[in-house]
Each structure stands twice: as C-alpha cells, then as structure tokens.
Amino acid sequence: LAKTTQPISMDSYEGQEVNITCSHNNIATNDYITWYQQFPSQGPRFIIQGYKTKVTNEVASLFIPADRKSSTLSLPRVSLSDTAVYYCLVGDIRGNDMRFGAGTRLTVKP
Amino acid sequence: NAGVTQTPKFRVLKTGQSMTLLCAQDMNHEYMYWYRQDPGMGLRLIHYSVGEGTTAKGEVPDGYNVSRLKKQNFLLGLESAAPSQTSVYFCASSYMTGGSNQPQHFGDGTRLSIL
Numbered sequence: 001l002a003k004t005t006q007p008i009s010m011d012s013y014e015g016q017e018v019n020i021t022c023s024h025n026n027i028a029t030n031d032y033i034t035w036y037q038q039f040p041s042q043g044p045r046f047i048i049q050g051y052k053t054k055v056t057n058e059v060a061s062l063f064i065p066a067d068r069k070s071s072t073l074s075l076p077r078v079s080l081s082d083t084a085v086y087y088c089l090v091g092d093i094r095g096n097d098m099r100f101g102a103g104t105r106l107t108v109k110p
Numbered sequence: 111n112a113g114v115t116q117t118p119k120f121r122v123l124k125t126g127q128s129m130t131l132l133c134a135q136d137m138n139h140e141y142m143y144w145y146r147q148d149p150g151m152g153l154r155l156i157h158y159s160v161g162e163g164t165t166a167k168g169e170v171p172d173g174y175n176v177s178r179l180k181k182q183n184f185l186l187g188l189e190s191a192a193p194s195q196t197s198v199y200f201c202a203s204s205y206m207t208g209g210s211n212q213p214q215h216f217g218d219g220t221r222l223s224i225l
Contacts (some may be wrong), residue, residue, distance in 0.1 A: 032210075036216075042218055089214075093141050098166060099169075
C-alpha cells in the first residue's frame, strides 16, 4: 500500500513560487497522484492530478519523476489567499488503497 | 448544480446512540466514498462504493456500516457511537472516463461529536 509522506508546514511570501513534495515509495502501477487544497470548514478541493511526467493547469504544475516514488506540487506566485492545507492523495479510485498524506499547512505572508 | 451535499452539518451524540449520515450527489458519479478527518492524520477512507448496490471496506471500517441503495445516495451509519468516532466526516464522489481516474468531488463535511 502506498504510504504518502509530506512536510507538516511551509511558509512563503506573496509572489514567490512554492514547491511541496510528497513521497510515496510503494506506489502501485494503477495509482494516480492527486493534490487537493483545503480551507477551514470546507471539503478538499481538487488542484491537479497526474500519472507520470509533468502536468500543468491554470493554477499549478505537478512534477512526477520516472520512478513515480515522489511528486512535487508547484504553485507559481502565491498570494495570501493560497494559505491553506495541501493534501497529496495516491491511489486508484476503484480500490481501497487510496492514501492521503497528513497534509502540508502553507502560510503565505505579505 | 449542488455537487456533493452532506446532511447534517453538525451533530452531538451520546455514547451508544446510533445515527446515519447522508451523502447525496447530483453528478451521476459511479464511485462514492466516506472519509474521516482527524487532526494531524489527513483523511482516512472508511468505506466506498463502486456502484449502486455495492459497498466495500476502506482503511478504517470498524464501527461503521454503509448502504448505496440509489446511485446518488451513500449512507454512513454508526450503530453504537463511541468517543473515538468524534471526527469530521467527508463524503466524495468520482467517475472514470477513458479508463482514467477522475478527481474526487467532496462535500463540506459533517462535524460529529460523541460525548
């Protein structure tokens, strides 16, 4: 089963790029890597998903090396509103081996 | 378009009481999930369903039961509540397309306290 490990917290300043890495040494062939953002009193909200290599959308990029044992969420030019908890999820939605990391609390300072 | 709706939003129970949490989705998704979220532990999968009439155990299923009688609804039951089940419960739904996973959509949670 893929165990996911991510840093507990990170600090940044407005306008900087933030990179959050998740480790998942036991990732399975069918597993996807998905990142979510969560604000207090809300459910997690999808940011980006990938299987291998690099994925980019309008809010973030996801870098996955060839061995897929880790992944890095990149948030370009963060703002105060990006202060939240970010979760890495590894697994296949068809099975029970999905594993969330414990979350990284990102604090963006002015 | 409501997405995923959880009922109730808050509840306080006494040890030994029973209750049912309701999750409803209006996106015609095949897959539905129940998670619990505890401080410092992220979200842990309790039970899930890959279609109407089917359910399966997740990582932490003990003390919970589920039912999926209709595609749009997924119920989570606590038969005899225990203080260890104090948590925030999240429901999610998803689907596959072209053989690829699609992201899960989450409700806003049910905050359950058991005294």
